[in-house]
Amino acid sequence: MTWNGPDEGVELTFLLGLGFQLVLGEFTRRLAEVGYADLRPVHGMAFQALKGDGATATELAERLGVTKQAAGQIVDDLERRGYVRREPHPEGGRRKLVVLTPAARQHLFVAGRVLHELEAELAGSADVGALRRELSRVVRALHGADGLPPLRPVW
Amino acid sequence: MTWNGPDEGVELTFLLGLGFQLVLGEFTRRLAEVGYADLRPVHGMAFQALKGDGATATELAERLGVTKQAAGQIVDDLERRGYVRREPHPEGGRRKLVVLTPAARQHLFVAGRVLHELEAELAGSADVGALRRELSRVVRALHGADGLPPLRPVW
DNA sequence: TCATGTGAGTAAAGCAGCTTTACTCATTCG
DNA sequence: CGAATGAGTAAAGCTGCTTTACTCACATGA
Structure with a gap:
């Protein structure tokens, strides 16, 4: 039997949470170091949700x-x-289109780079491909x- | 190349969070179904932290x-x-020892069973051993x- | 034509679960 | 025996959301 260290008895759920x-945490810390201490993860998620052609606030809420x-x-x-800016919506109504400014697009670029650097570093300690594959399976199962x-x- | 479904382009961090x-969520839902809708995850963590001989509130805070x-x-x-109950601490001082009641120990027992049932079911869709191993490696790396x-x- | 509905946006209060600030009190140590 | 230590507690503050309730632009159709 292969002994994998002291984590044998730790619950899978706990391990997922810690991971x-x-x-x-490491991602957020690195972003803070390069000047984005004022943005929380949800802001990055919002940027992702708006990055194509923007969206209304209600669409953003759903995403x-x-x-x-x-x-x-x-x-x-x-x-x-x-x-972000609020622009009048092309299809009128009371709607407004929320669109990203260049500052947000710059953040998306930097965050993507940091994320991939981090993943590359982790690949030195773990089989990131296997991790990604098993996580995808768990997500699909649930x-x-x-x-x-x-x-x-x-x- | 092996095609693993539509999650290829999803960030590892996002996948970890979703997992x-x-x-x-599934764990909490099942616990609610068997009568523990009034307990949040942090309560279960507190029970784990107290399950041996109890602890003072300050020790619990650290854990x-x-x-x-x-x-x-x-x-x-x-x-x-x-x-839980607050008992006078055997070593005196202003301290109080927080100890579990049988109700809490019963919850620990049921929660453990639910957790292992869930993990067993996931093993039908994913390689839980590999997932656990890679997660442990990531945790140790960070x-x-x-x-x-x-x-x-x-x- | 205009009432009536529909859907987006907004305003304000409420709430949970923490932290921060500030204290009380029993014990210990110089 | 007076001050320091360390556990516990009280109360206010804060953040990030939800809930409740409203406004306003436009669409529909009698």
Whole structure:
């Protein structure tokens, strides 16, 4: 039998939580170091959700899995700080289109780079391909094959 | 090349978060179904931290990674609902020893069973051994070999 | 033409679960 | 025996959300 260290008796759920906590923590720390200490993970998720042609606040709410009021608050915050703009919606109505500014696109670029650097470093200690494969299987087993649910704060 | 479905382009960090969210959500749902809808994950963690000979509120705070006031509030809550008792500490001082009641030990037993049932079911879709191994490696790479940090709400 | 509905946005209060600040009190040590 | 130590507690503050309730632009159709 292969002995894998002191984590044999640790619950899978606990290990999943720790893994996520540590990887996300390291990611956030590195982003803070390069000048993004003012952005939380949810802001990066919002940028991802808006990166194509933007979206209305209500669409953003659906993609983030929060109420439209919460999405509106996030947009207020990001707008004050210059990461998004509210434009009149091309299809009129009361709608407004929330679009990214160059500052947000720059953040997306940097965050993507940091994420891939981190993954490359982890590949020195773990089989990241296998990890990714098994995680995908677990996600599909619990959620089904139809797309991915929004990632919400865990617990 | 092996094609593993539509998750190829998904960030590892995102996948980790989704995996944790879905597994913890399923665990919590099943516990609620068997009568524990009133207990959050942090309560289960507290039970784990107290299950030997109990601990003081300050020790509990360290093990949970929160302030001693937060630990005190959690203990207040659990005490009102009959899951823990505050006893005078055998070594005196101002200390009090927080110990589990049989109700809490019963919860620990049921939660452990649910966790292992869930893991067994996941083993039908994924290689849980590999997942556990790679997660352990990631955790050690980011935290070191000295024990495991407290699991805190993510993000 | 205009009432009535529909859907997006917004305003404000409420709430959970923490932290921060500030204290009380029993014990110990110089 | 007076001050330091360390556990516990009280109360306010804060963040990031939800809930409740509203406004307003446009669409529909009698």
